[in-house]
Amino acid sequence: MRPLLGVVALVTLVSLVSLVSPGLACPAPCSCSTKKNGRLLAECAYRELRDVPRGLSANITILTLSANRLGRLGRASLAEAPELQSLWLGYNRISSVEPGAFAALPHLKNLDLSHNRLADFPWQDLRNLSALQILKLSNNRLAAVPRGALAGLRELRSLWLNDNELATLARGTFEGLPALAQLQLFHNPFDCSCKLFWLKEWAHGSSAVLSGAGSTLCAAPAGLRGRPVTDIPGALCVPPSAQLTYLSGPRDGPTLTLHCSVAGSPPPEIRWRIRTAARRVDIRGPTAARDRGGAEGGRQRFVAFKNGTMAIPDFGKEDEGTYTCLAVNDVGTRDVSVNVALAGSANPAEELPRDDPQAGHAGGHGCAEGGQPHPSAAAEKLVIVYHVPGRARSGAGAREFRLGILPLALGLLLW
Ligand SMILES: *[C@@H]1O[C@H](CO)[C@@H](O)[C@H](O)[C@H]1NC(C)=O
Numbered sequence: 318m319r320p321l322l323g324v325v326a327l328v329t330l331v332s333l334v335s336l337v338s339p340g341l342a343c344p345a346p347c348s349c350s351t352k353k354n355g356r357l358l359a360e361c362a363y364r365e366l367r368d369v370p371r372g373l374s375a376n377i378t379i380l381t382l383s384a385n386r387l388g389r390l391g392r393a394s395l396a397e398a399p400e401l402q403s404l405w406l407g408y409n410r411i412s413s414v415e416p417g418a419f420a421a422l423p424h425l426k427n428l429d430l431s432h433n434r435l436a437d438f439p440w441q442d443l444r445n446l447s448a449l450q451i452l453k454l455s456n457n458r459l460a461a462v463p464r465g466a467l468a469g470l471r472e473l474r475s476l477w478l479n480d481n482e483l484a485t486l487a488r489g490t491f492e493g494l495p496a497l498a499q500l501q502l503f504h505n506p507f508d509c510s511c512k513l514f515w516l517k518e519w520a521h522g523s524s525a526v527l528s529g530a531g532s533t534l535c536a537a538p539a540g541l542r543g544r545p546v547t548d549i550p551g552a553l554c555v556p557p558s559a560q561l562t563y564l565s566g567p568r569d570g571p572t573l574t575l576h577c578s579v580a581g582s583p584p585p586e587i588r589w590r591i592r593t594a595a596r597r598v599d600i601r602g603p604t605a606a607r608d609r610g611g612a613e614g615g616r617q618r619f620v621a622f623k624n625g626t627m628a629i630p631d632f633g634k635e636d637e638g639t640y641t642c643l644a645v646n647d648v649g650t651r652d653v654s655v656n657v658a659l660a661g662s663a664n665p666a667e668e669l670p671r672d673d674p675q676a677g678h679a680g681g682h683g684c685a686e687g688g689q690p691h692p693s694a695a696a697e698k699l700v701i702v703y704h705v706p707g708r709a710r711s712g713a714g715a716r717e718f719r720l721g722i723l724p725l726a727l728g729l730l731l732w
């Protein structure tokens with residue numbers, strides 16, 4: 318009796334596995350078919366499945382698992398189907414996806430994870446999905462999209478992030494998506510501080526359509542609640558501008574004084590970046606208060622005041638280098654640099670033109686990324702030659718030169 322039972326079981330299994338297309342392995346709860354275009358479809362929707370079924374044909378290209386009870390996707394859950402182009406996982410209960418679950422699907426074009434319970438997503442897997450065209454993550458619990466998470470999805474046409482818990486998005490989130498035609502962001506609790514102002518500008522300038530822009534609303538601050546994100550008043554958010562000036566000739570010693578005046582809204586924070594032959598110093602706030610306590614020695618020799626003035630007492634040969642002022646606010650970053658070198662006995666700076674109304678912000682470098690400034694600013698550096706005052710000069714007192722108009726050629730004055 319036993320051998321016969323075994324044969325019956327085997328026959329049942331085989332008939333379950335190959336229901337429609339002979340030669341195409343198909344998991345028992347699913348129905349599989351070959352579409353006209355030769356693509357293989359495994360249809361497993363509405364089956365009350367708790368896991369991705371085993372036994373998929375390795376050459377399956379479309380897998381529908383919508384409206385099941387999937388709760389978690391493990392790293393290997395889709396390993397049987399590396400040829401997948403479309404994966405429909407909407408209307409499940411998926412709350413976690415292990416990193417790597419999608420990375421092994423290099424041909425994936427459509428990924429639907431909408432209407433699940435995702436508070437996180439394995440964003441790093443997207444780096445492997447260079448063919449992705451449609452990504453639906455709507456109606457989940459996502460509170461963030463990491464900076465750069467979408468970069469490199471050159472085929473992505475449609476991105477749904479609506480009905481999540483996004484309060485903000487990093488500047489540049491939708492950069493590097495040349496094919497993007499449709500973006501859905503509505504029904505998220507956006508905080509329309511100036512950190513999000515870029516989104517308004519992006520929406521106005523991009524060829525992609527922000528679907529439901531009228532429902533893409535601010536939840537905060539109170540004054541903007543209910544207002545569309547595309548309607549954040551521009552006067553509140555002005556990118557920083559910065560201007561460096563050189564205040565020469567303090568009476569009390571060979572101190573080099575630079576002044577960085579900044580403007581913008583919200584008011585920019587001033588940072589300094591100093592590069593000399595021997596050191597690299599980054600100053601993120603005023604150091605003057607600390608200095609006043611009498612910190613002697615080399616470490617605190619660059620004194621940054623709250624008002625944007627930077628003093629370098631006893632400016633010497635070892636302090637020659639590049640002094641950069643960075644103005645940073647939620648809208649962006651601007652940097653302006655100056656090269657400082659010691660002069661000989663003559664003071665070539667005397668010959669520099671002063672107070673040119675065109676001086677403006679030449680030498681500055683805007684930064685749209687809002688993060689690290691671009692190193693390319695090096696090409697725009699201006700040069701001042703600082704003469705350590707050996708004797709009192711006529712008309713002593715703070716003498717101000719606008720650096721904006723100093724041509725690079727001034728570097729020649731060093732020789
Ligand atoms: C899919 O693969 C199976 C074997 O794994 C093969 O028998 C079948 O012909 C393939 N189908 C197509 C459409 O390539």
Ligand SMILES: *[C@@H]1O[C@H](CO)[C@@H](O)[C@H](O)[C@H]1NC(C)=O
Binds near residue numbers: 444
């Ligand atoms: C994802 O891509 C990286 C780099 O291209 C590769 O090393 C890795 O093996 C891929 N991951 C999978 C699971 O295929």
Ligand SMILES: *[C@@H]1O[C@H](CO)[C@@H](O)[C@H](O)[C@H]1NC(C)=O
Binds near residue numbers: 622625
């Ligand atoms: C900034 O403050 C310092 C210290 O109080 C002062 O020496 C300097 O002159 C001020 N700079 C300007 C431009 O007012």
